[in-house]
Amino acid sequence: MVEIWAPFWIVLTGALAGASCGLLGAYLVLRKMSLLGDALSHAVLPGIAIAFLLSGSRDVLPMFVGATAGGVVATLLIETFHRRWRVQEDTSIGIAFTALFALGVVLITAFAAQVDLDQECVLYGEIAYTPWDRLFWGERDMGPRPVWILGVVFALDLLIVVVFYKELLIASFDPEMAVSAGISAALMHYVLMGAVSVTTVAAFESVGAILVVAMLIVPGASAYLWSDQLKVILTLSALMGVVSAVAGYFLASAWNSSIAGAMVAAMGAIFAFSLLLAPRYGLLGRFARQARLSIRVARDHVLLKLLRERESRQVSALGWGDLVDATARRISGLALRSLIWQGLIVRENGRFALAEPGITRATELLRNHRLWEAYLNQLGLPPDHVHDPADALEHVTDDHLQREIRMALPNIATDPQGKRIPEAR
């Protein structure tokens, strides 16, 4: 009976841990406290080991007390090293949690190796044995114990996030405003810390140290790449925790490997996907936007060059070499091709000239450029210093801004060099 349902219970345990950690992890990432998760999951180990040695059992309460004590000791150590002994902060964190983790491993291998607590289970957790770790109510079998524990923890976290949504939001983004609105930022900090500790401890036992670190940081950071809205980030983060738990389980059974490790790997895949493809904050979106902007600027420069040549030397067509900027050959070439493709420029026996729509667009740009020059000159910039700033501003000036500048320069018809400012149609 248990065997049939085992995959379901394992996935459910992972999903509950993923959802709880993901929910809180989003706040940790937003508040730049990600390393806290890392530190906590290392530091609870000696606490758990000592509690186990003292009580001789793996009951929830001693484990929980031990783990919490471990977390508190880690915080105190880091504070002492950093504030009182004046060790750098990153070094303090590094020393404190490697030392505590080492202590935990030594305690476990030295004293507890015969019993069912070993170094492997510390790392990978025992999520595979979840279905056989039963909870009994009197004589009645109530189902796997970790599912109950993590279920309660998830409900608690959800309750905190829902009840204190507004308070946590304000305290996370604007602690000063929180204080002026009568919300204690410190209290919210401790509420969050408390929830993170409880969740870390609960998840640690069933899913192991690595999975806790990953679940606290990775889904939150991934979700942070997709949205600016806290509600969306929280939902996505919890959801990603769940998805990676499910995917990780199947990955692990296909690969015959550690379930917790596979869940982390799935999380890594979700993060990589977000890192590359998230529309606003992903790498591809960022590079595409940059490339688009570069091409637009290069296009504008080609159009302006053709128009200026026409105006000053009455030359209407230029060769490829004259138009393409030698320092940015590829972008410049792309820009020229796209202009031809859109019909703004026509090709006449190997040379390039402005087509009718191209003249309109180029005139518009030239007008922008010269208006800016005149305006900057009026602001006090000497005439020989106005070209470069105008060159940068001409690309980002829309109709409205152009009208505003025109109105600010009522009686001016030429730029500081005496060149005519083309009028709008």
Add this chain to the structure above:
Amino acid sequence: MIWDATFQFVLIGALLIGATSGTLGAFAVLRRRSLLGDALAHAALPGVALAFLWTQSKALPILLLGATVSGVIGVLVIEVIVNYTRIKADAALGIVLSVFFGIGIVLLTHIQQSAVGNQSGLDKFLFGQAASIVRADLYVMCLVSALVLIAVCIFYKEFKGLIFDAEFLAALGFSPRRVDLLLMGLIVLSVMVGLQAVGVILIAAMLITPAAAARFWTDRLHVMVIASGILGALCGALGVGISALAPRIPTGPVMVLVATGAFLASALIAPKRGVLARWARRRANARRENGQHFLRAHTARQDGQGDAVALTDIAAELQLPRARVHRLAKRLSRDGCVAIHNGACSLTEQGQKEAEFVVKSHRLWEYYLVYRSILERDHVDRPADEAEHILTPEMIEQLETLLANENIDIDIHKTGSGYRRTGDDG
């Protein structure tokens, strides 16, 4: 029996690991790369597993090559995340650390489940197993260590520049970015030296902890680098010695705990920066201040030069409990500043000098605060109380000549020639 060949290999290995990571750690800690070392050590695990999967070989050079490659990829991923997205450095470190490690665990468990993997012994890379070092491994470790240490000797000046003044380094014509990359590369290599014996989870501690311990002993970089290297080597050797007594306990955690012990001891007993030294210094300062306050109170209460003043009067002047004033008086009489008889005390010649000095110092501060318009006339007594202990006798002499030349009277409260406490005249 304990001096057999295996143990010698292990001991030499531990010395190498400690020396290399200790030396590099000094730079890593000062450059604020402690946690980066941790992340890249964790990131090395999938490299070890993949190198084994591809080559089916357990040879250390091959596994370390894989580890180096994946460690470097981990560092690069962190750089990309921090430089090109809105995710901050702490989360980037956490992501790379946990995801790479997770992937490493997946590969490792996958290898262990397969037939060949059972004897692979790759799991020693998690917590480290010093006993598994053989002669061939030692050659590899020696080579990498030598490489790292020679590079440190050659580029010492550049690293120093990078740590303390990157702009100066740039002005000298070096690219700080390249020097930084070189340093990170060396950190990766020094992590690799210890991977087999200490394991990926805790090797970063061998980088961080000895360096942080050495930092307590000195303010000079070359001293710190050498001290950190030696300390690392000692911790490594001691750790190996201890874990040889209890073979079941993996070596890595023991070495780390020894290093942590060295860190705690240094923090406690190091001169100047140590906790005890700073405590003693604070206590000595407090004693000196209290003694000086006592002497000033004495001069304020005495009617004429050389008169005795009752301790109760001094207690009232200082607004301190009488028992404390008694203790103060006893200490001052031990130092030869006052003589006590029948509940009253008088200043000795030395005490007279000291008292004069304190009063002058106090007045100079008051004068300075008023004439620099920092504070109003009736607000200067308290701050001067705090600051009067800072001036040295030489400074006072200089200031007095300066003020005498300009014909300035520093007695801003016009208490006259008798050294009276300024708050009392009305």
